[in-house]
Amino acid sequence: MTAPLRLFNSLTRELETFHPVHPGEARVYSCGPTVYNYPHIGNMRAYVFADILGRTLSWKGYALTHVINITDVGHLTDDADAGEDKLEKAAAERAQSIWDIAKHYTEAYWADIDALNIRQPARWSVATDYIEPMLAFAKEIAPKHCYELDSGLYFDVSTVADYGRLARASTDEGEGRIEAVEGKRHPADFAIWRKTPPGEKRQMEWDSPWGRGAPGWHLECSVMSGKLLGFPFDIHTGGIDHREIHHPNEIAQNQAFTECGSLDDAACSGARVWMHNNFLVERSGKMSKSAGEFLRLQLLVDKGYPPLAYRMMCLQAHYRSELEFSWDGLGAALTRLKRLVMAVEALRAQVAEPVAEPEGGWTQLRAHDELDAVFLPYLARFDAAVSDDLNTPVALTVLEELLALKKADPREKLVAAAAMDTVLGLKLTTLTRSDLRLRPKAAAIAEAEIEAALARRKAARAEKDFATSDAIRDELAAKGVEVMDGDPLGWEWKLGS
């Protein structure tokens, strides 16, 4: 009846049937943001993906524990050991405290999470809250797996089996890694603890057996995931860039800590499944945080696009495909979202009792119990799509087919659509068309003024006073507003670009 959940495991490069470590549960860790700047919409794609994964696990009936970390220390400007700490650098440039910077950008990130209707994880784990456990972890693995240099404590990647398998790189290749630290035994060796150079004072530093300093970035994720979810947990997620350095290094630390052997047993990596979303790309390259101006969610909002149009854009692509951002593409996603919202609004108008998203979420089984037989094939196809490595592009088309069904009971149809939306997270049970109207911040005319003019025009047309009606249309056109009579999507006006 329900399809088995199959997920692509980057460690084995295979689609695998999901078997939870703890029956009935799903424990997921997602690498979170480094809070030295605003997240760009590419970063947010990683959390939309993790959210769809979490929602799908809930849909399949698993009790989900999701942890997302907040990196406020340790992440260097280069993922390998080169460069400066991103937060120290931002604080120095802006003459601000690191703590203020971290607080500001964490809150900005949470606002984006909220705007994209990404569910709150069970826990946001903040790296600096875990310094003691990081020191304990490092002390535990240091004797067998680490060596000390003047600059810090380093992990010797030759001490664990199958180093780099996730990246398909070997110890000696050290793919993508720059030999930036003198004395490293292998190019791929990485810092567990970075000592503060003599004579320097950092804003964030702690005492350790290896001198005053700060933890390496990879250490924090091993420590927080292991502590909060227990090794091995079910699924570890991140963007595809993390497949190359960050996650192979986490895996090496986890193997050392758990004294587990070959990665032929995936659980030795610390998580049974490693999943990576592909990148959102933008031709001009503006998205990159380091290139000055970049595409963040607020820019979309300022140009008038509701954030959920971007969520829709993400869902239209499979998470493992590259997705190219364009304003036209975003506009098309908005139109598609609007069609869905209009269809659901029409159903809502026919149903006396409001149908809310059910408390505690849905499972595929529950939907099955509560719905009329006519909807079951749609639910089964929807389930098959999301169970097939989170195939949201197909799942969306199934929802659209369901909404296009003629002669179906509107209440049941609404319940089925609401059930599907627990996975898609498009807020279909509450959104209205007017929520989706383009509202550019730079518009020269207020919406209320447009609506008032259109109401006058409607009255004039009712009186067959076409001269006044045309005059009002021309006045609006002069102010950049195009009146759209008979628009199939129900837009009454749009702002000219």
Ligand code: AMP
């Ligand atoms: P960061 O804050 O740089 O650590 O990145 C946060 C998350 O966003 C990580 O999982 C990255 O892998 C992911 N990420 C970074 N750039 C992109 C992009 N252009 N598209 C999708 N995911 C990205």
Ligand code: ZN
């Ligand atoms: Zn991480």
